[in-house]
Amino acid sequence: MEHFTQTKSSARADAASAPIKVDCQNIDVYYGDKQAIEDISLEIEDRSVTAFIGPSGCGKSTFLRCINRMNDTIESAKVTGKIFMDGANINDPSIDPVLLRSRVGMVFQKPNPFPKSIYDNIAYGPRIHGLASGKAEMDEVVENSLRKAGLWEEVKDRLPAPGTGLSGGQQQRLCIARAIAVSPEVILMDEPCSALDPIATAKIEELIDELRERYCIVIVTHSMQQAARVSQKTAFFHLGKLIEYGDTERIFTNPEHGRTQDYITGRFG
Numbered sequence: 001m002e003h004f005t006q007t008k009s010s011a012r013a014d015a016a017s018a019p020i021k022v023d024c025q026n027i028d029v030y031y032g033d034k035q036a037i038e039d040i041s042l043e044i045e046d047r048s049v050t051a052f053i054g055p056s057g058c059g060k061s062t063f064l065r066c067i068n069r070m071n072d073t074i075e076s077a078k079v080t081g082k083i084f085m086d087g088a089n090i091n092d093p094s095i096d097p098v099l100l101r102s103r104v105g106m107v108f109q110k111p112n113p114f115p116k117s118i119y120d121n122i123a124y125g126p127r128i129h130g131l132a133s134g135k136a137e138m139d140e141v142v143e144n145s146l147r148k149a150g151l152w153e154e155v156k157d158r159l160p161a162p163g164t165g166l167s168g169g170q171q172q173r174l175c176i177a178r179a180i181a182v183s184p185e186v187i188l189m190d191e192p193c194s195a196l197d198p199i200a201t202a203k204i205e206e207l208i209d210e211l212r213e214r215y216c217i218v219i220v221t222h223s224m225q226q227a228a229r230v231s232q233k234t235a236f237f238h239l240g241k242l243i244e245y246g247d248t249e250r251i252f253t254n255p256e257h258g259r260t261q262d263y264i265t266g267r268f269g
């Protein structure tokens with residue numbers, strides 16, 4: 001059972017190549033009496049993609065939701081431990097969770113555009129956060145966000161059309177554009193391609209690769225191939241614990257722990 005023991009060093013087993021954006025320290029999460037996350041410490045690098053992998057129910061999404069305090073919205077959930085973003089404790093009472101969630105955007109498994117026009121899907125966030133003064137500035141925010149999400153050319157002539165009328169892959173890029181529109185620093189993606197076909201998936205993966213130049217990205221994925229393709233760091237979770245964390249290339253070629261090896265070679269999960 002040796003390899004189940006999480007050590008502080010395993011939370012940063014390989015040399016950091018970028019500054020740390022999010023520093024999670026000793027995180028426990030409970031749903032009522034049931035513990036879903038056990039003492040996880042993890043340092044997430046800026047301007048890179050970190051993949052969370054592990055079998056179903058191991059706590060990947062629960063841990064992801066700690067980073068933008070989405071677990072606050074689940075009544076039975078209790079989170080302990082500390083998470084620092086650029087050195088500031090995100091659970092400090094002075095931090096407004098709504099503002100935090102604009103700095104830490106989230107993209108979900110199923111594309112979930114608002115029942116509004118393509119334009120308004122993007123403009124909604126900047127409007128409520130007062131990020132654009134006037135129509136011209138808002139037009140610019142909308143165009144820039146759609147460009148960064150690789151969707152502008154496909155939708156520039158139909159901005160007033162409903163977002164829900166786009167294809168699944170386009171809807172997911174719309175949701176990424178919506179997250180980008182409020183100038184986040186971190187983007188959390190919870191299985192963003194699981195509802196998409198291989199072509200739409202390839203587009204999102206390309207996009208993730210471009211976005212990492214500007215953002216800290218964390219992605220939960222069930223696809224080993226996807227984790228290997230898009231991420232620079234990989235964290236392997238099992239039964240609520242962080243088993244191993246390090247450079248994606250190393251995790252997939254030379255994992256330290258037997259459980260990681262078993263999982264990536266498809267022996268369980």
Ligand SMILES: Nc1ncnc2c1ncn2[C@@H]1O[C@H](COP(=O)(O)OP(=O)(O)OP(=O)(O)O)[C@@H](O)[C@H]1O
Nearest residue numbers: 031036054055056057058059060061062063074076
């Ligand atoms: N809202 C909730 N209320 C109660 N228990 C929950 C809730 N959300 C998750 N859990 C439990 O917490 C544990 C971790 O779940 P979580 O969804 O974080 O795992 P996961 O690794 O993301 O799984 P999957 O890969 O299937 O999405 C599971 O046992 C799950 O049943």
